[in-house]
Amino acid sequence: MFGTVKRIIAWCGDFxxxxxxxxVFSFFSGWFAAMPVIWAAYxxxxxxEYTGKGKMLTTAWVSRSIGILLLFVFLxxxxxxxxxxxxxxxxxELIARDRLAVGDALKRVSLGYFQNMNTSTxxxxxxTGLHTLEGMGIRMIDNFVGGYLNFICILLWLFYIKWQIGxxxxxGAAVSFVFLLVISRYSTRNAPVLAQANRDxxxxxxxxxxxxxxVKSFGRAGASMGAMTKACRGSRDINLKIEWxxxxxxxxxxxxxxxxxxxxxxxxxxxxxxxxxxxxxxILVVLLSFHIFGSLEPISDCAHVLAVIDDALDHLDALxxxxxxxxxxxxxxxxRYDIELEHVDFSYGEGEERRQVLKDVTxxxxxNTVTAVVGPSGSGKSTICNLIARFYDVDNGSVRVxxxxxxxxxxxxxxxxxxxxxxNVYLFHDTVRNNICFGKPDATEEEMIDAAKKACxxxxxxxxxxxxxxxxxxxxGSLSGGEKQRISIARAILKDAxxxxxxxxRRVWIRRMSI
Numbered sequence: 001m002f003g004t005v006k007r008i009i010a011w012c013g014d015f016x017x018x019x020x021x022x023x024v025f026s027f028f029s030g031w032f033a034a035m036p037v038i039w040a041a042y043x044x045x046x047x048x049e050y051t052g053k054g055k056m057l058t059t060a061w062v063s064r065s066i067g068i069l070l071l072f073v074f075l076x077x078x079x080x081x082x083x084x085x086x087x088x089x090x091x092x093e094l095i096a097r098d099r100l101a102v103g104d105a106l107k108r109v110s111l112g113y114f115q116n117m118n119t120s121t122x123x124x125x126x127x128t129g130l131h132t133l134e135g136m137g138i139r140m141i142d143n144f145v146g147g148y149l150n151f152i153c154i155l156l157w158l159f160y161i162k163w164q165i166g167x168x169x170x171x172g173a174a175v176s177f178v179f180l181l182v183i184s185r186y187s188t189r190n191a192p193v194l195a196q197a198n199r200d201x202x203x204x205x206x207x208x209x210x211x212x213x214x215v216k217s218f219g220r221a222g223a224s225m226g227a228m229t230k231a232c233r234g235s236r237d238i239n240l241k242i243e244w245x246x247x248x249x250x251x252x253x254x255x256x257x258x259x260x261x262x263x264x265x266x267x268x269x270x271x272x273x274x275x276x277x278x279x280x281x282x283i284l285v286v287l288l289s290f291h292i293f294g295s296l297e298p299i300s301d302c303a304h305v306l307a308v309i310d311d312a313l314d315h316l317d318a319l320x321x322x323x324x325x326x327x328x329x330x331x332x333x334x335x336r337y338d339i340e341l342e343h344v345d346f347s348y349g350e351g352e353e354r355r356q357v358l359k360d361v362t363x364x365x366x367x368n369t370v371t372a373v374v375g376p377s378g379s380g381k382s383t384i385c386n387l388i389a390r391f392y393d394v395d396n397g398s399v400r401v402x403x404x405x406x407x408x409x410x411x412x413x414x415x416x417x418x419x420x421x422x423x424n425v426y427l428f429h430d431t432v433r434n435n436i437c438f439g440k441p442d443a444t445e446e447e448m449i450d451a452a453k454k455a456c457x458x459x460x461x462x463x464x465x466x467x468x469x470x471x472x473x474x475x476x477g478s479l480s481g482g483e484k485q486r487i488s489i490a491r492a493i494l495k496d497a498x499x500x501x502x503x504x505x506r507r508v509w510i511r512r513m514s515i
Contacts, residue, residue: 022087030150045280172260439495
Protein backbone atom coordinates (compact mmCIF):
# COMPACT_ATOMS: atom_id res chain seq x y z
CA MET A 1 0.00 0.00 0.00
CA PHE A 2 2.75 2.45 0.94
CA GLY A 3 4.71 1.27 -2.09
CA THR A 4 1.81 2.19 -4.37
CA VAL A 5 1.45 5.60 -2.72
CA LYS A 6 5.17 6.21 -3.25
CA ARG A 7 4.84 5.02 -6.84
CA ILE A 8 1.95 7.39 -7.58
CA ILE A 9 3.93 10.29 -6.11
CA ALA A 10 6.88 9.39 -8.37
CA TRP A 11 4.45 9.12 -11.34
CA CYS A 12 3.41 12.74 -10.71
CA GLY A 13 6.87 13.91 -11.82
CA ASP A 14 6.90 17.69 -12.23
CA PHE A 15 3.47 17.93 -10.59
CA UNK A 16 4.72 16.63 -7.22
CA UNK A 17 5.03 20.17 -5.92
CA UNK A 18 1.31 20.73 -6.52
CA UNK A 19 0.57 17.39 -4.86
CA UNK A 20 2.52 18.32 -1.73
CA UNK A 21 0.92 21.76 -1.57
CA UNK A 22 -2.44 20.01 -1.80
CA UNK A 23 -1.47 17.85 1.20
CA VAL A 24 -0.75 21.01 3.20
CA PHE A 25 -4.15 22.43 2.32
CA SER A 26 -5.70 19.06 3.18
CA PHE A 27 -4.11 19.28 6.65
CA PHE A 28 -5.59 22.73 7.26
CA SER A 29 -8.92 21.54 5.89
CA GLY A 30 -8.88 18.77 8.49
CA TRP A 31 -7.96 21.26 11.17
CA PHE A 32 -10.87 23.54 10.37
CA ALA A 33 -13.19 20.55 9.97
CA ALA A 34 -12.53 19.83 13.66
CA MET A 35 -12.79 23.45 14.81
CA PRO A 36 -16.63 23.78 14.48
CA VAL A 37 -17.01 20.67 16.67
CA ILE A 38 -14.58 22.08 19.23
CA TRP A 39 -16.26 25.46 19.21
CA ALA A 40 -19.73 23.86 19.51
CA ALA A 41 -18.53 21.93 22.59
CA TYR A 42 -17.17 25.14 24.08
CA UNK A 43 -20.48 26.97 23.46
CA UNK A 44 -22.51 24.11 24.99
CA UNK A 45 -20.23 24.09 28.02
CA UNK A 46 -20.62 27.83 28.53
CA UNK A 47 -24.38 27.56 28.07
CA UNK A 48 -24.62 24.90 30.80
CA GLU A 49 -22.28 26.87 33.03
CA TYR A 50 -24.27 30.10 32.69
CA THR A 51 -27.59 28.27 33.15
CA GLY A 52 -26.30 26.69 36.38
CA LYS A 53 -25.42 30.12 37.71
CA GLY A 54 -28.73 31.62 36.65
CA LYS A 55 -27.12 33.85 34.04
CA MET A 56 -28.13 34.53 30.46
CA LEU A 57 -25.84 34.66 27.43
CA THR A 58 -25.84 38.06 25.77
CA THR A 59 -27.01 38.50 22.19
CA ALA A 60 -23.58 39.86 21.27
CA TRP A 61 -21.89 36.72 22.62
CA VAL A 62 -24.26 34.44 20.69
CA SER A 63 -23.79 36.46 17.50
CA ARG A 64 -20.00 36.36 17.92
CA SER A 65 -20.12 32.58 18.46
CA ILE A 66 -22.20 32.07 15.31
CA GLY A 67 -19.80 34.30 13.36
CA ILE A 68 -16.79 32.29 14.55
CA LEU A 69 -18.55 29.05 13.66
CA LEU A 70 -19.29 30.34 10.15
CA LEU A 71 -15.68 31.48 9.81
CA PHE A 72 -14.44 27.95 10.55
CA VAL A 73 -16.87 26.52 8.01
CA PHE A 74 -15.69 29.03 5.40
CA LEU A 75 -12.02 28.29 6.09
CA UNK A 76 -12.62 24.58 5.66
CA UNK A 77 -14.34 25.29 2.35
CA UNK A 78 -11.46 27.57 1.32
CA UNK A 79 -8.76 25.00 2.04
CA UNK A 80 -10.80 22.24 0.36
CA UNK A 81 -11.09 24.48 -2.69
CA UNK A 82 -7.36 25.28 -2.70
CA UNK A 83 -6.51 21.58 -2.34
CA UNK A 84 -8.75 20.76 -5.31
CA UNK A 85 -7.23 23.57 -7.38
CA UNK A 86 -3.73 22.18 -6.87
CA UNK A 87 -4.50 18.45 -7.05
CA UNK A 88 -7.58 17.71 -9.16
CA UNK A 89 -6.01 18.65 -12.51
CA UNK A 90 -2.85 16.58 -11.96
CA UNK A 91 -4.24 13.23 -13.11
CA UNK A 92 -5.75 14.73 -16.28
CA GLU A 93 -2.43 16.35 -17.19
CA LEU A 94 -0.50 13.15 -16.50
CA ILE A 95 -2.88 10.86 -18.39
CA ALA A 96 -2.84 13.18 -21.42
CA ARG A 97 0.97 12.98 -21.29
CA ASP A 98 0.96 9.20 -20.91
CA ARG A 99 -1.57 8.60 -23.68
CA LEU A 100 0.66 10.56 -26.05
CA ALA A 101 3.69 8.64 -24.77
CA VAL A 102 1.93 5.31 -25.38
CA GLY A 103 0.94 6.43 -28.87
CA ASP A 104 4.53 7.45 -29.63
CA ALA A 105 5.84 4.17 -28.21
CA LEU A 106 3.44 2.00 -30.22
CA LYS A 107 4.42 3.62 -33.52
CA ARG A 108 8.13 3.01 -32.82
CA VAL A 109 8.04 -0.69 -31.96
CA SER A 110 8.40 -3.61 -34.33
CA LEU A 111 5.18 -5.08 -35.70
CA GLY A 112 6.32 -8.28 -34.00
CA TYR A 113 5.35 -6.61 -30.73
CA PHE A 114 1.71 -6.65 -31.81
CA GLN A 115 1.94 -10.33 -32.69
CA ASN A 116 3.31 -11.19 -29.24
CA MET A 117 1.06 -8.74 -27.38
CA ASN A 118 -2.68 -9.34 -27.63
CA THR A 119 -4.64 -6.38 -29.01
CA SER A 120 -7.08 -6.61 -26.11
CA THR A 121 -4.19 -6.23 -23.65
CA UNK A 122 -3.06 -3.02 -25.32
CA UNK A 123 -6.59 -1.67 -25.66
CA UNK A 124 -7.52 -2.50 -22.07
CA UNK A 125 -4.35 -0.88 -20.73
CA UNK A 126 -4.93 2.29 -22.74
CA UNK A 127 -8.63 2.55 -21.89
CA THR A 128 -9.50 0.85 -18.58
CA GLY A 129 -6.03 1.09 -17.04
CA LEU A 130 -5.40 4.74 -17.85
CA HIS A 131 -9.01 5.63 -17.02
CA THR A 132 -8.52 4.10 -13.56
CA LEU A 133 -5.40 6.20 -13.07
CA GLU A 134 -7.14 9.31 -14.39
CA GLY A 135 -10.24 9.00 -12.22
CA MET A 136 -8.86 7.41 -9.08
CA GLY A 137 -5.06 7.88 -8.86
CA ILE A 138 -4.73 11.31 -7.26
CA ARG A 139 -8.11 11.02 -5.52
CA MET A 140 -7.14 7.81 -3.73
CA ILE A 141 -3.78 9.12 -2.61
CA ASP A 142 -5.44 12.27 -1.29
CA ASN A 143 -8.06 10.20 0.53
CA PHE A 144 -5.30 8.05 2.03
CA VAL A 145 -2.87 10.83 3.00
CA GLY A 146 -5.56 13.44 3.70
CA GLY A 147 -7.55 10.95 5.79
CA TYR A 148 -4.66 10.35 8.15
CA LEU A 149 -3.80 14.06 8.24
CA ASN A 150 -7.39 14.79 9.31
CA PHE A 151 -7.11 12.08 11.97
CA ILE A 152 -3.85 13.59 13.29
CA CYS A 153 -5.46 17.03 13.60
CA ILE A 154 -8.17 15.74 15.93
CA LEU A 155 -5.75 13.37 17.69
CA LEU A 156 -3.63 16.36 18.76
CA TRP A 157 -6.71 17.86 20.45
CA LEU A 158 -7.43 14.62 22.29
CA PHE A 159 -3.85 14.42 23.52
CA TYR A 160 -4.09 18.02 24.64
CA ILE A 161 -7.25 17.25 26.62
CA LYS A 162 -6.09 13.90 28.07
CA TRP A 163 -3.23 11.78 26.78
CA GLN A 164 -4.97 8.54 27.78
CA ILE A 165 -7.86 9.36 25.43
CA GLY A 166 -5.42 10.09 22.61
CA UNK A 167 -3.78 6.72 23.23
CA UNK A 168 -7.16 4.96 22.79
CA UNK A 169 -7.62 6.73 19.46
CA UNK A 170 -4.16 5.64 18.29
CA UNK A 171 -4.87 2.05 19.32
CA GLY A 172 -8.14 1.99 17.35
CA ALA A 173 -6.42 3.44 14.27
CA ALA A 174 -3.55 0.94 14.59
CA VAL A 175 -5.88 -2.07 14.80
CA SER A 176 -7.89 -0.83 11.81
CA PHE A 177 -4.64 -0.33 9.89
CA VAL A 178 -3.78 -4.01 10.35
CA PHE A 179 -7.01 -4.92 8.56
CA LEU A 180 -6.29 -2.31 5.89
CA LEU A 181 -2.99 -4.07 5.21
CA VAL A 182 -4.85 -7.37 4.88
CA ILE A 183 -7.28 -5.74 2.41
CA SER A 184 -4.36 -4.29 0.46
CA ARG A 185 -2.56 -7.64 0.21
CA TYR A 186 -5.77 -9.41 -0.75
CA SER A 187 -6.46 -6.83 -3.47
CA THR A 188 -2.85 -6.91 -4.68
CA ARG A 189 -3.11 -10.67 -5.09
CA ASN A 190 -6.36 -10.43 -7.06
CA ALA A 191 -5.73 -7.24 -9.07
CA PRO A 192 -3.79 -9.05 -11.86
CA VAL A 193 -6.58 -11.66 -12.08
CA LEU A 194 -9.17 -8.88 -12.35
CA ALA A 195 -7.08 -7.11 -15.01
CA GLN A 196 -6.79 -10.35 -16.98
CA ALA A 197 -10.56 -10.87 -16.76
CA ASN A 198 -11.07 -7.35 -18.12
CA ARG A 199 -8.62 -8.04 -20.95
CA ASP A 200 -10.39 -11.30 -21.77
CA UNK A 201 -13.72 -9.47 -21.85
CA UNK A 202 -12.29 -6.77 -24.11
CA UNK A 203 -10.74 -9.38 -26.39
CA UNK A 204 -13.94 -11.43 -26.60
CA UNK A 205 -15.94 -8.30 -27.42
CA UNK A 206 -13.50 -7.29 -30.17
CA UNK A 207 -13.46 -10.78 -31.64
CA UNK A 208 -17.25 -10.97 -31.59
CA UNK A 209 -17.60 -7.60 -33.33
CA UNK A 210 -14.91 -8.32 -35.93
CA UNK A 211 -16.23 -11.78 -36.70
CA UNK A 212 -19.88 -10.90 -37.21
CA UNK A 213 -19.62 -11.11 -40.99
CA UNK A 214 -18.13 -14.62 -40.82
CA VAL A 215 -20.64 -15.67 -38.16
CA LYS A 216 -23.57 -14.58 -40.30
CA SER A 217 -22.22 -16.20 -43.46
CA PHE A 218 -21.82 -19.57 -41.70
CA GLY A 219 -24.95 -19.28 -39.55
CA ARG A 220 -23.01 -19.89 -36.31
CA ALA A 221 -24.36 -17.08 -34.11
CA GLY A 222 -24.64 -19.37 -31.09
CA ALA A 223 -21.07 -20.62 -31.36
CA SER A 224 -19.68 -17.07 -31.65
CA MET A 225 -21.19 -16.15 -28.29
CA GLY A 226 -19.25 -18.87 -26.47
CA ALA A 227 -16.11 -16.83 -25.81
CA MET A 228 -18.19 -13.75 -25.00
CA THR A 229 -20.31 -15.65 -22.48
CA LYS A 230 -17.24 -17.19 -20.86
CA ALA A 231 -15.52 -13.80 -20.57
CA CYS A 232 -18.61 -12.15 -19.03
CA ARG A 233 -18.95 -14.94 -16.48
CA GLY A 234 -15.23 -14.76 -15.70
CA SER A 235 -15.46 -11.02 -15.07
CA ARG A 236 -18.51 -11.52 -12.86
CA ASP A 237 -16.89 -14.33 -10.85
CA ILE A 238 -13.63 -12.49 -10.10
CA ASN A 239 -15.47 -9.31 -9.10
CA LEU A 240 -17.73 -11.28 -6.76
CA LYS A 241 -14.73 -13.13 -5.32
CA ILE A 242 -12.94 -9.85 -4.60
CA GLU A 243 -16.09 -8.32 -3.11
CA TRP A 244 -16.84 -11.27 -0.80
CA UNK A 245 -13.21 -11.39 0.31
CA UNK A 246 -13.16 -7.64 0.93
CA UNK A 247 -16.33 -7.42 3.05
CA UNK A 248 -15.15 -9.30 6.22
CA UNK A 249 -11.87 -7.38 6.56
CA UNK A 250 -13.61 -4.08 5.91
CA UNK A 251 -16.14 -4.96 8.63
CA UNK A 252 -13.29 -5.62 11.11
CA UNK A 253 -11.63 -2.35 10.07
CA UNK A 254 -14.84 -0.42 10.79
CA UNK A 255 -15.44 -2.39 14.00
CA UNK A 256 -12.02 -1.38 15.33
CA UNK A 257 -12.77 2.30 14.72
CA UNK A 258 -16.30 2.18 16.15
CA UNK A 259 -15.10 0.29 19.23
CA UNK A 260 -12.37 2.88 19.79
CA UNK A 261 -15.00 5.65 19.56
CA UNK A 262 -17.09 3.91 22.26
CA UNK A 263 -14.08 3.53 24.54
CA UNK A 264 -13.21 7.20 24.05
CA UNK A 265 -16.71 8.20 25.17
CA UNK A 266 -16.63 5.84 28.20
CA UNK A 267 -13.18 7.08 29.21
CA UNK A 268 -14.25 10.72 28.91
CA UNK A 269 -17.30 10.13 31.15
CA UNK A 270 -15.07 8.28 33.64
CA UNK A 271 -12.66 11.19 33.86
CA UNK A 272 -15.60 13.54 34.19
CA UNK A 273 -17.09 11.56 37.09
CA UNK A 274 -13.69 11.49 38.81
CA UNK A 275 -13.43 15.26 38.40
CA UNK A 276 -10.39 15.08 36.11
CA UNK A 277 -12.30 16.66 33.21
CA UNK A 278 -14.73 19.53 33.35
CA UNK A 279 -18.11 19.35 31.63
CA UNK A 280 -16.99 21.29 28.57
CA UNK A 281 -14.03 18.95 28.00
CA UNK A 282 -16.25 15.88 28.35
CA ILE A 283 -18.70 17.24 25.76
CA LEU A 284 -15.77 18.13 23.49
CA VAL A 285 -14.33 14.60 23.66
CA VAL A 286 -17.75 13.02 23.06
CA LEU A 287 -18.32 15.13 19.96
CA LEU A 288 -14.80 14.51 18.65
CA SER A 289 -15.19 10.74 19.18
CA PHE A 290 -17.86 10.71 16.45
CA HIS A 291 -15.67 12.77 14.14
CA ILE A 292 -12.10 11.57 14.61
CA PHE A 293 -12.39 8.36 12.59
CA GLY A 294 -14.69 9.73 9.89
CA SER A 295 -11.77 10.29 7.51
CA LEU A 296 -10.31 6.82 8.17
CA GLU A 297 -13.42 4.78 7.42
CA PRO A 298 -13.32 5.25 3.59
CA ILE A 299 -9.61 4.34 3.47
CA SER A 300 -10.54 0.66 3.09
CA ASP A 301 -11.75 1.57 -0.41
CA CYS A 302 -8.39 3.28 -1.02
CA ALA A 303 -6.51 0.15 0.07
CA HIS A 304 -8.45 -1.89 -2.50
CA VAL A 305 -8.26 0.64 -5.36
CA LEU A 306 -4.55 1.32 -4.79
CA ALA A 307 -3.84 -2.31 -5.65
CA VAL A 308 -5.78 -1.93 -8.91
CA ILE A 309 -3.89 1.29 -9.64
CA ASP A 310 -0.57 -0.48 -9.00
CA ASP A 311 -1.46 -3.08 -11.63
CA ALA A 312 -2.47 -0.32 -14.07
CA LEU A 313 0.93 1.35 -13.52
CA ASP A 314 2.64 -1.97 -14.28
CA HIS A 315 0.90 -2.16 -17.64
CA LEU A 316 1.62 1.50 -18.39
CA ASP A 317 5.32 0.91 -17.71
CA ALA A 318 5.22 -2.17 -19.95
CA LEU A 319 3.69 -0.17 -22.81
CA UNK A 320 5.98 2.85 -22.58
CA UNK A 321 9.07 0.83 -21.63
CA UNK A 322 9.08 -1.32 -24.76
CA UNK A 323 12.35 -0.98 -26.71
CA UNK A 324 12.01 1.26 -29.75
CA UNK A 325 12.99 -0.15 -33.13
CA UNK A 326 14.56 3.22 -34.06
CA UNK A 327 16.19 4.06 -30.70
CA UNK A 328 19.54 4.82 -32.40
CA UNK A 329 18.06 6.28 -35.58
CA UNK A 330 18.83 9.64 -37.17
CA UNK A 331 16.94 12.03 -39.43
CA UNK A 332 18.68 11.36 -42.76
CA UNK A 333 17.89 13.37 -45.92
CA UNK A 334 18.17 11.35 -49.14
CA UNK A 335 19.89 12.40 -52.35
CA ARG A 336 18.99 9.24 -54.27
CA TYR A 337 16.18 6.72 -53.95
CA ASP A 338 17.25 3.28 -55.09
CA ILE A 339 16.32 0.26 -52.91
CA GLU A 340 18.59 -2.70 -52.20
CA LEU A 341 17.95 -5.93 -50.33
CA GLU A 342 21.21 -7.81 -49.81
CA HIS A 343 21.29 -11.44 -48.58
CA VAL A 344 18.14 -10.89 -46.52
CA ASP A 345 16.82 -13.60 -44.17
CA PHE A 346 13.59 -13.07 -42.26
CA SER A 347 11.36 -15.25 -40.07
CA TYR A 348 8.11 -14.70 -38.22
CA GLY A 349 7.52 -15.98 -34.68
CA GLU A 350 9.82 -17.07 -31.86
CA GLY A 351 11.31 -20.35 -30.71
CA GLU A 352 9.69 -23.50 -32.03
CA GLU A 353 7.00 -21.43 -33.79
CA ARG A 354 9.62 -19.55 -35.81
CA ARG A 355 8.84 -19.74 -39.56
CA GLN A 356 11.28 -18.52 -42.19
CA VAL A 357 9.70 -16.55 -45.05
CA LEU A 358 12.71 -15.02 -46.82
CA LYS A 359 16.11 -16.67 -47.27
CA ASP A 360 19.16 -15.05 -48.85
CA VAL A 361 17.10 -12.59 -50.90
CA THR A 362 19.08 -10.05 -52.93
CA UNK A 363 17.16 -7.44 -54.95
CA UNK A 364 18.08 -4.07 -56.46
CA UNK A 365 15.32 -1.60 -57.40
CA UNK A 366 16.71 1.40 -59.34
CA UNK A 367 15.15 4.79 -58.81
CA ASN A 368 12.69 6.16 -61.39
CA THR A 369 11.37 2.66 -62.10
CA VAL A 370 8.26 0.61 -61.37
CA THR A 371 8.86 -2.81 -59.81
CA ALA A 372 6.28 -5.56 -59.35
CA VAL A 373 6.82 -8.38 -56.87
CA VAL A 374 4.79 -11.38 -58.04
CA GLY A 375 4.29 -14.70 -56.31
CA PRO A 376 1.82 -17.05 -54.61
CA SER A 377 0.20 -16.30 -51.28
CA GLY A 378 2.68 -16.56 -48.42
CA SER A 379 5.76 -16.19 -50.64
CA GLY A 380 6.89 -12.99 -48.87
CA LYS A 381 5.63 -10.19 -51.11
CA SER A 382 4.10 -8.12 -48.29
CA THR A 383 7.04 -9.04 -46.06
CA ILE A 384 9.43 -7.32 -48.47
CA CYS A 385 7.33 -4.13 -48.25
CA ASN A 386 7.29 -4.38 -44.45
CA LEU A 387 11.08 -4.73 -44.35
CA ILE A 388 11.61 -1.74 -46.66
CA ALA A 389 9.36 0.38 -44.40
CA ARG A 390 11.13 -1.19 -41.38
CA PHE A 391 7.99 -2.48 -39.75
CA TYR A 392 10.28 -5.43 -38.95
CA ASP A 393 14.05 -5.85 -38.83
CA VAL A 394 15.79 -8.48 -40.92
CA ASP A 395 17.31 -11.55 -39.25
CA ASN A 396 20.38 -11.36 -41.51
CA GLY A 397 21.52 -9.14 -44.34
CA SER A 398 20.50 -5.54 -44.92
CA VAL A 399 17.86 -3.33 -46.53
CA ARG A 400 19.12 -0.01 -47.92
CA VAL A 401 17.23 3.00 -49.21
CA UNK A 402 19.26 5.62 -51.03
CA UNK A 403 22.45 3.86 -49.94
CA UNK A 404 21.55 3.99 -46.22
CA UNK A 405 20.62 0.97 -44.15
CA UNK A 406 17.04 1.44 -42.97
CA UNK A 407 18.28 0.81 -39.40
CA UNK A 408 20.11 4.14 -39.57
CA UNK A 409 16.84 6.12 -39.86
CA UNK A 410 14.25 7.12 -37.34
CA UNK A 411 10.84 5.72 -38.22
CA UNK A 412 9.49 9.16 -39.13
CA UNK A 413 12.56 9.99 -41.21
CA UNK A 414 12.32 6.77 -43.24
CA UNK A 415 8.55 6.79 -43.68
CA UNK A 416 8.56 10.43 -44.83
CA UNK A 417 9.88 8.94 -48.10
CA UNK A 418 7.30 6.14 -48.33
CA UNK A 419 3.53 5.90 -48.79
CA UNK A 420 1.67 2.64 -48.42
CA UNK A 421 -1.75 1.44 -49.50
CA UNK A 422 -2.52 -1.52 -47.28
CA UNK A 423 -4.45 -4.62 -48.24
CA ASN A 424 -6.75 -4.06 -45.27
CA VAL A 425 -7.90 -0.47 -45.77
CA TYR A 426 -8.32 1.72 -42.69
CA LEU A 427 -10.14 5.04 -42.95
CA PHE A 428 -10.38 7.36 -39.97
CA HIS A 429 -13.77 8.38 -38.63
CA ASP A 430 -13.46 11.80 -40.22
CA THR A 431 -14.31 13.60 -43.44
CA VAL A 432 -13.20 12.37 -46.86
CA ARG A 433 -11.10 15.53 -47.11
CA ASN A 434 -9.17 14.84 -43.90
CA ASN A 435 -8.67 11.18 -44.81
CA ILE A 436 -7.11 12.04 -48.17
CA CYS A 437 -5.03 14.89 -46.70
CA PHE A 438 -3.81 12.78 -43.80
CA GLY A 439 -0.36 12.35 -45.36
CA LYS A 440 -0.14 16.02 -46.35
CA PRO A 441 -2.26 18.22 -44.02
CA ASP A 442 -1.20 21.44 -45.80
CA ALA A 443 -2.35 20.24 -49.24
CA THR A 444 -4.31 22.72 -51.32
CA GLU A 445 -7.82 22.03 -52.60
CA GLU A 446 -6.45 21.59 -56.12
CA GLU A 447 -3.80 19.09 -54.98
CA MET A 448 -6.37 17.04 -53.08
CA ILE A 449 -8.82 16.92 -55.99
CA ASP A 450 -6.02 16.06 -58.43
CA ALA A 451 -4.99 13.10 -56.23
CA ALA A 452 -8.62 11.95 -56.00
CA LYS A 453 -8.99 12.09 -59.77
CA LYS A 454 -5.80 10.05 -60.29
CA ALA A 455 -7.21 7.46 -57.87
CA CYS A 456 -10.54 7.47 -59.79
CA UNK A 457 -12.57 8.45 -56.73
CA UNK A 458 -13.44 12.13 -57.39
CA UNK A 459 -16.73 11.35 -59.12
CA UNK A 460 -18.22 9.11 -56.43
CA UNK A 461 -16.97 11.49 -53.71
CA UNK A 462 -18.85 14.38 -55.33
CA UNK A 463 -21.97 12.16 -55.34
CA UNK A 464 -21.80 11.81 -51.55
CA UNK A 465 -24.22 13.97 -49.46
CA UNK A 466 -21.56 16.47 -48.39
CA UNK A 467 -18.95 15.76 -51.06
CA UNK A 468 -15.43 15.92 -49.62
CA UNK A 469 -16.88 16.97 -46.26
CA UNK A 470 -18.86 13.74 -45.86
CA UNK A 471 -18.09 11.83 -42.66
CA UNK A 472 -16.72 8.34 -43.37
CA UNK A 473 -14.52 5.70 -41.77
CA UNK A 474 -15.08 3.51 -38.70
CA UNK A 475 -18.76 3.80 -37.86
CA UNK A 476 -19.46 6.49 -40.48
CA GLY A 477 -20.59 6.52 -44.09
CA SER A 478 -21.58 3.61 -46.29
CA LEU A 479 -18.72 3.21 -48.77
CA SER A 480 -17.99 -0.02 -50.59
CA GLY A 481 -14.69 -1.81 -50.14
CA GLY A 482 -13.48 -0.65 -53.54
CA GLU A 483 -14.36 2.98 -52.79
CA LYS A 484 -12.48 2.83 -49.51
CA GLN A 485 -9.50 1.34 -51.33
CA ARG A 486 -9.47 4.18 -53.87
CA ILE A 487 -9.64 6.85 -51.14
CA SER A 488 -6.68 5.12 -49.50
CA ILE A 489 -4.81 5.23 -52.86
CA ALA A 490 -5.63 8.95 -53.19
CA ARG A 491 -4.11 9.49 -49.74
CA ALA A 492 -0.90 7.76 -50.89
CA ILE A 493 -0.79 9.67 -54.19
CA LEU A 494 -1.18 13.01 -52.42
CA LYS A 495 1.71 12.19 -50.12
CA ASP A 496 3.81 11.28 -53.19
CA ALA A 497 4.35 15.00 -53.78
CA UNK A 498 6.93 14.78 -51.03
CA UNK A 499 7.51 10.99 -50.90
CA UNK A 500 9.97 8.80 -52.76
CA UNK A 501 8.12 5.48 -52.91
CA UNK A 502 4.65 4.18 -52.54
CA UNK A 503 3.79 0.54 -52.13
CA UNK A 504 0.51 -1.25 -52.57
CA UNK A 505 0.05 -4.50 -50.69
CA ARG A 506 -2.28 -6.64 -52.75
CA ARG A 507 -0.40 -7.69 -55.82
CA VAL A 508 2.61 -5.96 -54.36
CA TRP A 509 4.35 -3.35 -56.50
CA ILE A 510 6.69 -0.48 -55.67
CA ARG A 511 6.71 2.78 -57.57
CA ARG A 512 9.43 5.45 -57.63
CA MET A 513 8.15 9.02 -57.92
CA SER A 514 10.31 12.03 -58.89
CA ILE A 515 10.49 14.72 -56.20
